[in-house]
Amino acid sequence: MANSVPPAVVRIDGKEWVLPLEVSFRTVLDVLAQVMPALNPLPTAFEYEDEDGDRITVCSDEELTAMISFCHWRNRHSGRSHPLSIYPKAKKKKNKLNLEVNTRAPLTSAGKSNPSSSESMHSRSGSFRRANEKTALVKLISEGQITRQDLQYLEILGHGNGGTVYRTFHQPSKVIMAVKVIALDATQEEQRQIMAELDILHKCDSSYIIGFYGAFFAENRISICAEYMDGGSLDGYGAIPEPVLGRIIVGVVKGLNYLWSLKIMHRDIKPSNVLVNTQGCVKLCDFGVSVQLLTSLTKTFIGTNAYMAPERILGGEYGIHSEIWSLGLSTLEMALGRFPYLPEGSKPSSLVPFELLQCIVNEKPPTLSLEHFSPSLIEFTQQW
Numbered sequence: 001m002a003n004s005v006p007p008a009v010v011r012i013d014g015k016e017w018v019l020p021l022e023v024s025f026r027t028v029l030d031v032l033a034q035v036m037p038a039l040n041p042l043p044t045a046f047e048y049e050d051e052d053g054d055r056i057t058v059c060s061d062e063e064l065t066a067m068i069s070f071c072h073w074r075n076r077h078s079g080r081s082h083p084l085s086i087y088p089k090a091k092k093k094k095n096k097l098n099l100e101v102n103t104r105a106p107l108t109s110a111g112k113s114n115p116s117s118s119e120s121m122h123s124r125s126g127s128f129r130r131a132n133e134k135t136a137l138v139k140l141i142s143e144g145q146i147t148r149q150d151l152q153y154l155e156i157l158g159h160g161n162g163g164t165v166y167r168t169f170h171q172p173s174k175v176i177m178a179v180k181v182i183a184l185d186a187t188q189e190e191q192r193q194i195m196a197e198l199d200i201l202h203k204c205d206s207s208y209i210i211g212f213y214g215a216f217f218a219e220n221r222i223s224i225c226a227e228y229m230d231g232g233s234l235d236g237y238g239a240i241p242e243p244v245l246g247r248i249i250v251g252v253v254k255g256l257n258y259l260w261s262l263k264i265m266h267r268d269i270k271p272s273n274v275l276v277n278t279q280g281c282v283k284l285c286d287f288g289v290s291v292q293l294l295t296s297l298t299k300t301f302i303g304t305n306a307y308m309a310p311e312r313i314l315g316g317e318y319g320i321h322s323e324i325w326s327l328g329l330s331t332l333e334m335a336l337g338r339f340p341y342l343p344e345g346s347k348p349s350s351l352v353p354f355e356l357l358q359c360i361v362n363e364k365p366p367t368l369s370l371e372h373f374s375p376s377l378i379e380f381t382q383q384w
């Protein structure tokens with residue numbers, strides 16, 4: 001079938017190249033190296049500018065697909081083939097966990113070093129990434145709701161208490177996303193309320209919060225479509241070295257601070273709800289924006305949350321102090337590589353034994369030893 005959309009064309013060092021169908025990221029890097037033979041070191045990624053002039057980094061086939069979607073979108077709007085300039089880029093070094101660590105102060109949008117936020121995990125490549133996601137989001141929202149027919153489930157990323165998360169390809173936008181499918185016992189009215197409450201996620205705009213693409217009900221299941229994080233959740237990394245952990249915690253605290261500024265409580269802080277990607281971004285997911293969704297989930301939820309603060313176990317009021325407890329316990333778990341109340345090698349199951357809850361309520365909170373950790377990390381984990 002003839003395609004009426006002008007093809008995607010890139011401009012490399014003044015030369016134009018019509019991107020072949022099914023072009024791979026590797027091929028684009030090879031072409032870059034051929035067109036610009038003086039490049040040293042060889043590029044491992046490249047950049048382009050989006051419609052706001054933000055630089056977007058491409059370092060995978062998925063990101064190349066997003067760039068091509070952007071070219072097509074721009075061509076459709078202008079009605080002509082609009083070459084997109086791309087620029088070679090050498091990638092930063094990665095650490096043992098494959099997380100990119102930004103050791104310099106991050107750059108402001110004006111490109112200057114910002115000393116006041118030198119603790120930030122959010123590197124400039126993180127902001128490129130965010131702009132990339134923003135383009136995808138704007139495109140998705142302008143093209144309407146996501147439906148089941150648009151989704152191609154690729155693999156299971158994990159199972160939680162309420163549902164299953166799939167790495168999923170959204171055909172119309174060519175975006176890879178994470179779709180969480182939860183079986184729910186909710187009436188039509190409750191479903192309508194959940195959708196209305198989830199709407200606030202469209203307004204969340206922080207580099208420390210997972211991007212939200214949309215949600216839909218099909219039969220008695222809700223599918224929540226969110227940004228895919230290729231590093232997964234932090235429950236799978238074992239003991240995280242302190243310099244990396246420090247930066248992760250900065251990201252988590254910034255994410256929580258952002259949610260609290262919107263009067264949203266997370267309500268489920270734990271390592272499996274902190275996601276990372278290979279760009280070095282740290283983002284929070286699974287926070288409780290929908291009261292109705294939480295209510296419907298408790299109808300099917302069995303077990304107890306092992307990260308609950310003592311006052312919550314005792315039926316007291318939930319507040320920021322309860323979130324701080326869960327943050328502290330999660331920090332201990334990520335530092336030790338095991339749930340701090342349980343002996344080495346074991347994981348807290350969803351069905352937490354009564355003795356564990358008793359222990360949380362009655363015993364002194366666990367601590368880190370000075371032998372293995374810095375005084376500042378120890379002090380941080382004792383702020384509950």
Ligand SMILES: Nc1ncnc2c1ncn2[C@@H]1O[C@H](COP(=O)(O)OP(=O)(O)OP(=O)(O)O)[C@@H](O)[C@H]1O
Nearest residue numbers: 157158159160161162165178227228229232233272
């Ligand atoms: N956006 C995402 N990108 C990549 N992986 C994800 C994403 N969201 C979830 N996952 C993976 O799927 C797993 C299951 O997630 P889910 O939210 O269902 O459960 P959980 O947080 O592990 O447990 P619970 O349901 O008890 O909160 C996570 O542990 C994580 O590894």
